[in-house]
Amino acid sequence: MEDPPAIFKTVDGVSWEPQGGNLTLAGSALTGVSVVDSSTAWIAGGLSDGFGVVLRTTDGGASWERMGSGIEIPEGTLCVKAFSTEVAWIGGDGIPFTAPPTAA
Numbered sequence: 001m002e003d004p005p006a007i008f009k010t011v012d013g014v015s016w017e018p019q020g021g022n023l024t025l026a027g028s029a030l031t032g033v034s035v036v037d038s039s040t041a042w043i044a045g046g047l048s049d050g051f052g053v054v055l056r057t058t059d060g061g062a063s064w065e066r067m068g069s070g071i072e073i074p075e076g077t078l079c080v081k082a083f084s085t086e087v088a089w090i091g092g093d094g095i096p097f098t099a100p101p102t103a104a
Contacts, residue, residue: 052077
């Protein structure tokens with residue numbers, strides 16, 4: 001059985017600490033990250049259920065929330081470019097234009 005993906009943080013490039021608390025990432029493939037500032041970052045990828053996933057932190061990685069629902073975030077999501085705590089663009093393979101995701 002494969003270990004699920006995890007999110008880690010470093011402040012010195014040497015020691016790494018797991019982030020995300022009780023975030024469930026089993027079946028995920030996290031493939032993109034975009035950092036806005038020391039508090040805000042976004043992560044994008046795909047899930048084994050055929051939908052994409054977009055995660056956002058606004059507390060430096062201590063907690064993460066899934067943005068949008070599986071229906072709103074299409075399969076093939078590979079990358080994310082964040083501009084603020086509220087605005088991020090996603091891209092990937094065969095993604096049609098969709099409305100911006102909101103907190104799930």
